[in-house]
Amino acid sequence: MEKLKRIEDIQINPEVIGEAGMENDVLALPEALDEVFRNKDLRVKEPFAIHYVVQREKDSQDVHVSVDVSGEIETFCVRCLETMTHSVDLHLETDYMPASPEMSKNLEEERVSSETGYYRKSIRLGDYIASELVLALPLRFICDERCKGLCPGCGANLNKEECRCEKKPVDPRLHALAELKEKIRKE
Ligand SMILES: [Zn+2]
Ligand SMILES: [Zn+2]
The missing domain is CATH 3.30.1300 (Pantoate--beta-alanine Ligase; Chain: A,domain 2)
Known part of the structure; x- marks a missing residue:
């Protein structure tokens, strides 16, 4: 051919x-x-x-x-x-x-x-x-009509993973305080 x-x-x-x-x-x-x-x-x-x-x-x-x-x-x-x-x-x-x-x-x-x-x-x-x-080319290429795209907040691919914006970041100082409280309670 x-x-x-x-x-x-x-x-x-x-x-x-x-x-x-x-x-x-x-x-x-x-x-x-x-x-x-x-x-x-x-x-x-x-x-x-x-x-x-x-x-x-x-x-x-x-x-x-x-x-x-x-x-x-x-x-x-x-x-x-x-x-x-x-x-x-x-x-x-x-x-x-x-x-x-x-x-x-x-x-x-x-x-x-x-x-x-x-x-x-x-x-x-x-x-x-x-x-x-x-x-014949589409104006925008979309992988699937149901594609959920990326979360504008955390960038998670919402087709594959959960958005991480909901979960508040753990403040390391609070974590240290919790450990300290735990230590005092045990003593
Ligand atoms: Zn897509
Ligand atoms: Zn998010």
Whole structure:
């Protein structure tokens, strides 16, 4: 299976799409995903699997593409700060139409919706996948909806341990006094 160092390398020449369409599986290497996410808090250890199916509409220049992307991102929970794994399981459907001459060079910017894109010589599917991957990321990573987070007082991870704020700290002087009283009582 083809291993890609850059996700934008996923490009399709529309002229080679036959009647039956085409199908492909590629792997996007961790470095390709780092380039997409550009966030040092998001780590990708294993390649992402990308499967795409391309079909040309009959007697038309329009091309339909469906894409499935799956992989895992390692990051940390914003509530409890524990390491967590975020699974990516993205299904995308989009149509591509021939671009008109007045459209800019960056056809990904010409998209009016995630469902309709444009192409010139090649269909730049990788650019689309990259932007959809970023859009699909949650704003905040949370390990579990029920995550109780850290106690702002004592910093205890409330998923794992009890808050220590309740228990008043033992004053060592009181402890010494108690020992002294005990000694006097015995004498
Ligand atoms: Zn958490
Ligand atoms: Zn506490």
